[in-house]
Structure formats: structure tokens, C-alpha cells
Amino acid sequence: xxxxxxxxxxxxxxxxxxxxxxxxxxxxxxxxxxxxxxxxxxxxxxxxxxxxxxxxxxxxxxxxxxxxxxxxxxxxxxxxxxxxxxxxxxxxxxxxxxxxxxxxxxxxxxxxxxxxxxxxxxxxxxxxxxxxxxxxxxxxxxxxxxxxxxxxxxxxxxxxxxxxxxxxxxxxxxxxxxxxxxxxxxxxxxxxxxxxxxxxxxxxxxxxxxxxxxxxxxxxxxxxxxxxxxxxxxxxxxxxxxxxxxxxxxxxxxxxxxxxxxxxxxxxxxxxxxxxxxxxxxxxxxxxxxxxxxxxxxxxxxxxxxxxxxxxxxxxxxxxxxxxxxxxxxxxxxxxxxx
Numbered sequence: 001x002x003x004x005x006x007x008x009x010x011x012x013x014x015x016x017x018x019x020x021x022x023x024x025x026x027x028x029x030x031x032x033x034x035x036x037x038x039x040x041x042x043x044x045x046x047x048x049x050x051x052x053x054x055x056x057x058x059x060x061x062x063x064x065x066x067x068x069x070x071x072x073x074x075x076x077x078x079x080x081x082x083x084x085x086x087x088x089x090x091x092x093x094x095x096x097x098x099x100x101x102x103x104x105x106x107x108x109x110x111x112x113x114x115x116x117x118x119x120x121x122x123x124x125x126x127x128x129x130x131x132x133x134x135x136x137x138x139x140x141x142x143x144x145x146x147x148x149x150x151x152x153x154x155x156x157x158x159x160x161x162x163x164x165x166x167x168x169x170x171x172x173x174x175x176x177x178x179x180x181x182x183x184x185x186x187x188x189x190x191x192x193x194x195x196x197x198x199x200x201x202x203x204x205x206x207x208x209x210x211x212x213x214x215x216x217x218x219x220x221x222x223x224x225x226x227x228x229x230x231x232x233x234x235x236x237x238x239x240x241x242x243x244x245x246x247x248x249x250x251x252x253x254x255x256x257x258x259x260x261x262x263x264x265x266x267x268x269x270x271x272x273x274x275x276x277x278x279x280x281x282x283x284x285x286x287x288x289x290x291x292x293x294x295x296x297x298x299x300x301x302x303x304x305x306x307x308x309x310x311x312x313x314x315x316x317x318x319x320x321x322x323x324x325x326x327x328x329x330x331x332x333x334x335x336x337x338x339x
Contacts, residue, residue, distance in 0.1 A: 009303035010326035010333075015141070015171075015283050018322045019257055020204010021240055022250035028243035029208075029236045040235035047242050051212055054245075055184045060217045063224055066232045068170050068198035068211035071223075072096040075166060075194060075213070076133065078223045080105035084132035089118045091311055093141040093168060096133070105132060116145035116277050120155045131163040138183075139171040142309055142318045144279030149181040156183055160192040164219060167195050170211075171281040173202040173251065174258055187214050194219060199237075201282060202254050203244045208237040258282050261321040268331045272338070285309065285318040289338055302333040 011018075021029070044064055052059045065071040076099040080086060086100040090109035097107050108126045113119050118136055127134065136155075139146045156165050167183040175181060186193040198211035210233060213220075244250070262279060269276060269286060276286035288295050292308045292315035299306050307318040319330055 007303050008305055010322055010329040011305050012320040012322050012326060012330055013305035013307045014206070015201065015281075015320045016206045017202060017204035017254055017258075017282065018326065019254050020202075020244075020250075021208070022204065022244050022247040024247045024250070025203070025205065025240040025244040029240040032236050032239035035235050038235065040233060040238045041230055043235060043238040043242065044230035044233060047238055047245070048212075050242065050245055051214075054179075055182075055187075055214050057184070057188050057214055058217070061187055061214050061220060062212055063215070063220045063229050064210065064212050064233060065229065066209035066211070066237075067200050067206075068168065068196040068213070069095045070209075070232070071196055071211060071213045072135075072166070072168065073099040074223050074227050076100040076105075077103055078226050079132045079164065084130045085128070086133045086135060087123055087126050087131060087163075088135040089123070089137070089140065091140075091142060091309065092135070093137045093170075096135050096166065096168075100133065112140075112143065112145075116140070116143045117147040118152070120147065120151060124155065124159050127159060127162045134159065134163050134165045135168065136165065137168040137170075139175070139281045141171065141281070142283070142285050142307070142316075143277050144281045144284050145277055146175075146280045149183070153183055153186060156186050156191055156193050160186070164192045164194060167193060169195055170198045170201055172197070174255055174281050176255075184214050187216060190216065192216060192219060199241050199244060202251055202258075203241070204254065205237070205240060205244065208240055209233075210237045210241045257323075258321050261324060261327050264324065265319065265321065265327050265330070268327075269334070272331075272334065283318055283320045285316050287311075288315050288317050291315065295337055298337040299333050302329075302336060304330050304333040306330075 048062045080100040083104045085106040087108040172178045184195045194215040196213045200206035276284040309316045
């Protein structure tokens with residue numbers, strides 16, 4: 001938890017984009033406030049059509065939600081409410097897993113490989129007649145690692161007939177040529193694959209809550225029959241997302257700025273004797289030498305927010321990429337904390 005009594009010099013704990021929303025999105029949001037007395041159903045449909053064109057699918061293959069986490073959880077409820085099991089890597093992002101467990105499913109956790117990628121062979125072997133959902137987070141949170149994208153596509157083609165496969169691509173757009181690496185084309189080919197994207201990360205709209213998933217029409221219907229998709233979205237978020245979706249220059253700039261911060265931080269922590277998991281995202285994670293509680297407390301006292309994880313019974317620090325000024329704050333705080 002954040003200590004709100006201490007001024008936050010560097011908020012590096014939630015994988016937020018420090019450079020967003022884009023100026024075009026901000027303008028669209030401000031102009032839409034006067035329309036706040038109206039529902040945004042028509043704007044939602046417009047955004048759905050834009051997304052469908054980009055992803056090469058039909059509008060019926062798109063479902064919007066307030067962030068991709070909302071869609072992960074809704075899918076878990078829809079598919080796992082009668083029990084069964086869900087399979088994912090460990091460590092990974094656990095919102096879908098935790099929701100599935102809460103509604104009665106079991107979790108089959110498959111350890112990552114030595115290079116921190118998904119063990120696709122072991123995941124395939126774990127699928128059984130009670131598997132309701134397979135979850136792959138690629139790039140993976142909290143590790144920042146990627147699993148070979150062609151290998152993921154091959155895995156999906158071979159196993160989507162056994163159980164639906166959810167590929168979470170929240171951080172994909174921090175990579176160069178992200179569309180070439182996406183599994184979304186498998187949906188157009190008819191495979192039972194669900195792909196999630198979000199406006200919370202590179203688009204810088206985490207607090208505005210909007211994301212989408214791409215799936216077969218049948219799979220979208222199985223979720224949307226239980227919950228109303230666009231009813232949870234406000235017109236400001238929709239207008240902002242529409243503007244940001246078209247602002248390719250802003251996205252490219254954020255990708256470059258994030259990479260610069262990541263390379264600077266990597267170089268600096270290496271000089272301090274740390275070694276991170278090579279990251280392809282807007283964060284990095286590395287093992288620390290001191291106790292987690294002491295480390296976190298000391299960092300917060302210096303106004304730097306980070307996230308702590310216990311991996312293999314050892315403390316790890318996950319730090320989000322901020323501005324260059326914020327990353328300098330982080331390095332100076334790290335020197336004091338572990339010095």
C-alpha cells in the first residue's frame with residue numbers, strides 16, 4: 001500500500017505510462033464532458049468497428065470492458081463458474097486465476113522455464129477434460145519476459161480444440177512491430193483463442209478504464225450473455241480511446257521513451273551489482289539482497305513506490321518505467337536502501 005503521508009517523487013508501482021494520455025485523447029475527453037448526460041453506446045460501437053478493422057476481424061468478435069483485467073475476470077466467471085480447472089504459468093498475472101478460483105475452479109500452475117518463458121509443452125500436458133481455460137500472459141507480468149510468439153501461435157492451434165486459450169497482450173505494444181507478434185489472427189482463422197488488449201498501458205489511460213478482447217463470436221456471446229459489455233464504459237473514456245487509437249505518433253514516442261528509461265535503469269542497476277530478468281515491457285524485476293519489508297519501507301520513505309514479489313522464497317523488486325527523472329530518483333533511492 002502507498003503511504004499517502006509521504007510525497008511521492010516517483011510512482012513506479014503500477015506499470016502506468018507517465019507520458020499519457022495523449023494530447024489528442026485529453027482534448028477529446030475534455031470536449032466530451034458536456035455529453036456526460038448521454039450514454040456512450042454509439043461511441044462504443046464506433047470504437048468496436050475501428051478495433052475490428054485493425055485486428056482483421058468482425059465487430060461481433062470484439063468485446064469492450066473497463067480495462068482488460070475486467071475482461072479477464074468476466075471470462076473466468078463465464079467459463080469457470082461450474083468448476084473445472086484453469087491452467088497458467090507461475091509467476092504470472094493472477095487476476096483471471098484468482099477469479100476462477102473464487103467461483104469454484106482449481107488452478108494448475110506450471111512453472112516458467114529457465115529463461116522465464118512459458119513452458120508450453122508442460123501446459124499442453126496439463127490440459128485435461130476438466131480444463132475450462134488456459135491463460136498465457138505474453139509479454140508476462142511480473143517477469144517482463146516473452147515467450148516466442150510463433151511458438152505461442154503453434155501451441156494455440158494445436159490445443160484450442162481442447163480448451164479455450166486466453167492470450168493476454170496488455171504489454172505487447174511496447175515491442176517493435178507488435179501486430180506481427182499478436183495471436184489475434186488466430187481468431188479470424190476460427191480458433192477458440194481470446195486475445196486481450198488494454199488502453200491502460202502504452203495509451204496512458206489506466207485511470208480511465210477501457211480495454212477490449214477479441215474472440216470468436218460464440219465466445220464473445222458466452223461472456224456478453226452474462227454481463228453487459230459497454231454499459232460499464234463512460235463517454236469520456238470512449239472518446240479518449242477513439243482519439244488515442246488513432247494517435248500512432250504518440251504511441252511510437254511512448255515506446256521509445258519507455259525503452260530509453262528501461263535501458264538506463266538496466267545499466268544503472270548492473271553497476272550496483274543487480275541482474276534483472278531481461279524485460280520487453282514497461283517494467284523490470286530483479287532479486288534484492290535485503291528483506292522485502294525493509295526494502296519497501298525504505299524506498300517509500302524516500303518517495304519511491306515499487307512492487308515487491310516473493311519468487312522461489314526470495315524477495316524481488318518490480319519497478320515500473322517512469323520518466324528519466326523518476327528513474328534517477330529510483331536509482332538514488334536504491335543506492336541508499338541497499339547500500
